[in-house]
Amino acid sequence: MWFSAHFAVGMACGAAMAAPLIVFKPRWWPAVQPIAMTLGGIWACIPDAPRLWREDFTRLPLGSLLGTKDLENWLHSIGDVFFFHASMDAYRNAHGTEFALAGMAGMIALYSFAILVLMARAYLVPPHRAAQPPAAQPEQPPMKRAA
Numbered sequence: 001m002w003f004s005a006h007f008a009v010g011m012a013c014g015a016a017m018a019a020p021l022i023v024f025k026p027r028w029w030p031a032v033q034p035i036a037m038t039l040g041g042i043w044a045c046i047p048d049a050p051r052l053w054r055e056d057f058t059r060l061p062l063g064s065l066l067g068t069k070d071l072e073n074w075l076h077s078i079g080d081v082f083f084f085h086a087s088m089d090a091y092r093n094a095h096g097t098e099f100a101l102a103g104m105a106g107m108i109a110l111y112s113f114a115i116l117v118l119m120a121r122a123y124l125v126p127p128h129r130a131a132q133p134p135a136a137q138p139e140q141p142p143m144k145r146a147a
């Protein structure tokens with residue numbers, strides 16, 4: 001199993017899918033990136049989930065339903081929907097390389113990058129200043145006319 005490589009590729013794809021949101025410049029955009037990365041990583045690993053149910057977590061509920069070899073084979077048959085999962089598996093099977101360490105390094109690099117973006121945002125745009133409305137101008141008394 002090379003969970004980490006699938007997860008890292010999924011993280012990168014999730015971040016790339018969320019990146020266009022920056023066009024609209026929502027205030028919450030930097031927080032979306034790590035969430036999109038995590039969801040993308042989980043999405044990329046879904047085809048291998050039946051094996052987890054079948055071999056590693058056999059006592060989980062719905063194991064007989066979600067841990068079947070048929071489900072695993074079907075998920076792998078449409079595997080490229082899960083961020084190139086099937087192509088990566090095929091490459092691994094053809095070349096015998098695992099990329100597990102590279103995947104782990106990629107995960108750490110991508111999460112570190114997301115944290116740096118959040119830190120840079122917190123440093124450059126303090127939330128208390130960004131949330132305040134512009135200061136109201138004190139009302140001027142009407143000017144007196146010179147007589």
Ligand SMILES: [Zn+2]
Pocket residue numbers: 047048076085089
């Ligand atoms: Zn797989």
